Amino acid sequence: MEHEKLSGGYIFDIQGFSVHDGPGCRTLVFFKGCSLNCVWCSNPEGIFPKPQLLYNASKCIFDGLCAEACPENAISLLPPGNNPDQSEQVLFLDRSKCLTCATFDCIPACCTGAMNLGGYKIQVDALFKTITRDRRYWGNRGGITITGGEPFFQPEFARELLQRCYSAYIHTAAETCGNIPWQNIAPSLPYLDWIFFDLKHMDPLRHRQMTRATNHLILKNGSRIAKEFTGRLVFRMPLIRGFNDDATNISAMISFIQSTGRNEINILPGHHLGREKYALLGMPYYTENFQDPGQEILQDIKARFDESGIHCYLGNNTPF
């Protein structure tokens, strides 16, 4: 088959054998770049749109080879006594220089694997070849799910990959935060079978406190996708205790979903699985004190959705 000349984009991971992000067994492609910055994000390496440096202090032997290789003088080794706990040597990274680094020379210089790259550029052809290695495991229901990050942050790349898969009869799904211009989303819609559309909070100011953006664009896009997208649309809500689990917010969410004419939501309880990645990226982890909502609260919320005619799937219990 003839294909248009396809370009590439930035991703940070490919994971096979997922059974929670769409029907059947799926291969997930994690895109770089997001217009939100949710404090509970479990994939913080997906927020920045380009590859970035990951530094694992537990593998570092402080020999300074990376500092010698860095053309930007971004690395300083501080001897014991020059850091907060006064006892151990530390490596200080000026990450503002790393964000615009073109070489990442520190990574091959490090012999212990303490320095690594988070994310890489890949051409659609190469990505298609890689993910279709899993084809035999997808069965007749599975396929690919693009996620991130925000997949429509790279609209051409997303559209090209989805179109390529769709024309090869591969089931396609996307998970979107919705905070993205409509023109980024629309070109991909004809090549999608399934969309997970995230809803975090119905109050615009509360939404902005925890994600750095209001929900105005998200709700507008959610309504529009519900009308124009002919595939299956499942709303998704990360349940963060003390943020969005109150009765007022759940009522507002029910009213919104009812207004769209769709009737499915998947609630994902907040967790701490991404904690270690914040340290690798040198980012503060603000959600240390978030608690698991617990089964009682989850079942209560599920009952409220179900009673309102909205099928509510809890966590990984997704009978898709």
Ligand code: SF4
């Ligand atoms: S080269 Fe690797 S092990 Fe050596 S100081 Fe740099 S990060 Fe640490």
Ligand code: SF4
């Ligand atoms: S990413 Fe670039 S600027 Fe940052 S430490 Fe490595 S070589 Fe230096």
